[in-house]
Amino acid sequence: MITYRLATAPDATQIVSLLGEIMHHHGVAPPAPLHLEATVSTILGSQDHLILVAETTGRLVGMCALLFSQSTWSASPVCELQDVLVTRSSRRADIGRGLIEAAEQIAYARGCTRLFLLAEYWNLDAHAFYRSLGLAEKTCLYFERDLRRPLL
Known part of the structure; x- marks a missing residue:
């Protein structure tokens, strides 16, 4: 049985492991585990950034992060889902669906x-x-600048 719940501090190590799996899938080298664990701990202490986990028999098999902000466009709160993932060995078992549905309820x-x-x-x-899941595809371009380098 899968339980969906908000992550707590004792989950940090397993969350880092889950993030390592998604970073590998995306071809990104993860930061040092201690740095990533510190980031996860900061998120877990935030009111505007939550981590939702899917757990079975004490093991995390999925997660997504919820980032809340106030939209100036719609003049209302909005929620961005980040890092939606289910471990490779647990896919095709409706865990992702459960995470998205739980995230929608929280939002x-x-x-x-x-x-x-x-x-x-x-x-x-x-x-x-x-x-x-009924999410509508929107088309836009995504732009970013790496701020770890000197600004123009």
Whole structure:
């Protein structure tokens, strides 16, 4: 049986392991485990950034992060889902669906009028999964600047 709940401090090590799996999937070298664990601990202490986990028999098999903000566009709270993932060995068991549904309930309870997420353009399995849940595909371009380098 899968339990969906908000993460707590004792979950940090398992969350770091889950994040390592998604970073590997995306071809990204994870930061040092201690640095990543400190980041997770900071998030776990935040009111505006939550981590939702899927657990079975004491083991985390999925997670997603919820980032809450106030939208100037819609003049209402919104929720961005980040790092939606289920371990490879636990996929195709509706765990992802359970995470998204639990995240929607949390966002709705906090007064959010919109829930959104980003998916890599090449991650076609994720696109199909999100569509199957009724999430509407929006088209936009994503721009970023690495602020670890000197600014222009």
